[in-house]
Amino acid sequence: MELQNYIAKNGIPLEIEKGKQVFAQGELCDYVYLVKSGLLKAFYITADGKETIKSFIQAGTIIGSLNAAHCKVPSTFSLEALSRSELVQVPFYELLALSKKSISISQEFIQILLSLSLKKERREYELLTLSATERFENLCKDQPELVKKLTQNDIAKYLGITPVALSRIKHQ
Amino acid sequence: MELQNYIAKNGIPLEIEKGKQVFAQGELCDYVYLVKSGLLKAFYITADGKETIKSFIQAGTIIGSLNAAHCKVPSTFSLEALSRSELVQVPFYELLALSKKSISISQEFIQILLSLSLKKERREYELLTLSATERFENLCKDQPELVKKLTQNDIAKYLGITPVALSRIKHQ
DNA sequence: GTGGGGCATTAACCTATGTTAAAAATCACA
DNA sequence: TGTGATTTTTAACATAGGTTAATGCCCCAC
Structure with a gap:
């Protein structure tokens, strides 16, 4: 919760209307977002122009392109609101820096990454089998x-x- | 590297012959393994008896059922040697405990989890698109x-x- | 109310992959 | 080096899902 509180207090609030994008595939985006309300989708556009949805993001979730943020490369997916959504934005490196100073924050970080891995593992399993x-x-x-x-x-x-x-x- | 060194020094060495399993789907297994040599596969057996392979594990990798270890539930997959492999075994909770005491270990933990997430994301992308x-x-x-x-x-x-x-x- | 845009359904046809089984190739090692 | 075991290929047929297109539906803007 400490991490979520930090984001809620120090982040920049954003309001995204239905159909608008938070960030787009191909862009650099080293922010992380806490979803306060609404519903969004993270999706890929493939080389031949088709859309596939990676995940739906509901209130209470922390979302961002880890890849883009961590490796300083363009995001591989876009994030778009399916209904009007309130987010809070914070730079990824700020959280990482924070975790270097506080054991409890880094423990929370580890828990978030662990549960993210579990979610992805489940999805991989379903797609595969x-x-x-x-x-x-x-x-x-x-x-x-x-x-x-x-x-x-x-x-x-x-x-x-x-x-x-x-x-x-x-x-x- | 600190984490890998810890495992190498404090873990129990194992030798797994080709075709033998390190742990099996359905078992509790709260260990993490560092692969020193060899090649292994992590795979699921589905309800109708079919095998699908989750990933191949090469030397230098840390592997384990995060799910099983973290949530104390049976593993959803098996780990089997494709050729004779040398592993080092360490309890997951021991690493977690270690990360609570040392910022540098927890940072390393975060890096490992981040790169794990990126790998899984890539796989999910490929399966999906x-x-x-x-x-x-x-x-x-x-x-x-x-x-x-x-x-x-x-x-x-x-x-x-x-x-x-x-x-x-x-x-x- | 009317017209347009997107969404869902249906149908006809096409293609990729699954299934089963048998033949061919390769390997393992006595 | 020969023989059985395993892996790979091939073939014939079945099925899930893709593609395209037509139709109807619903919602909303005007």
Whole structure:
């Protein structure tokens, strides 16, 4: 909580309207964001122009392009609001510097990274071993409230299939 | 390096013969392993008995089921030697405890977790946006030496396709 | 209310990958 | 060096999901 409090107190508040982007794929972005309210999606645009969704971000989450922030390279994905969202922005290096001075902050950092790894591991597992139908069933079971807020377009892009395929799956 | 040195000095050395497992899916395993030599695979067995490979682990890597260790739950995957491997074993909580006492260790911990996240992100990206053919090409380009050491069976299971499909891809 | 834009569904056809099985190649080592 | 075991290839067929396009729906701006 110490870390979240720090961000909430020292960060710059942002308001992102529905459909607007926080940062875009290809840009440098070494900030980290705490989501206070709203709903966002992190997504890739592939070489042939198709969109696939990496994750949905709900209130209470800390999000940012670790890659971009940590390695000083352009972000591989974009972050866009699906509904009006309130964020608080803080430079990544500021948190890293903070963690160098306080054991409790660095412990919190470790916990956040651990749970991030677990989330990614779960997703990797599902992509690797489950069919689109099973992934859809899991999503509906695990996050029914989230599913209600999403369009089928976005659900499909998250599952890694087309909206047409998702419609077929739903109809059977 | 401090962390690796600690493990090397204080851990229990293990020798795993080709084909033998370090730990198995479903078991509790709250150790972390430093690989000194050899090659291993981390893999899932799905409900219908199929194997999919999560990752290959080469010398110099630290590996373990973070999930199992951190949350005290059974591991979701198995770790098996593809060739005779030398590991050093250390309890995960011991490293965590160490990181609570030393800022430099916790910084190193953070760096390891960050790079783990980046690896997983890359894999997630490939599974989500690339075809099997493209994933195979990437693997051959990025890790040619590794590819040489693997059977097509294992490469296929890593790519998320069958050996038959990989054979077809190679032949065109 | 009307018209336009995006979303969801449906259908027809196409392609990649799975499945099964058999043949061919390679390896392991007695 | 020969023989069995394992890996790889090939083939024939089945299925999931992609592509394109048409249709209907809903929402919202005017």
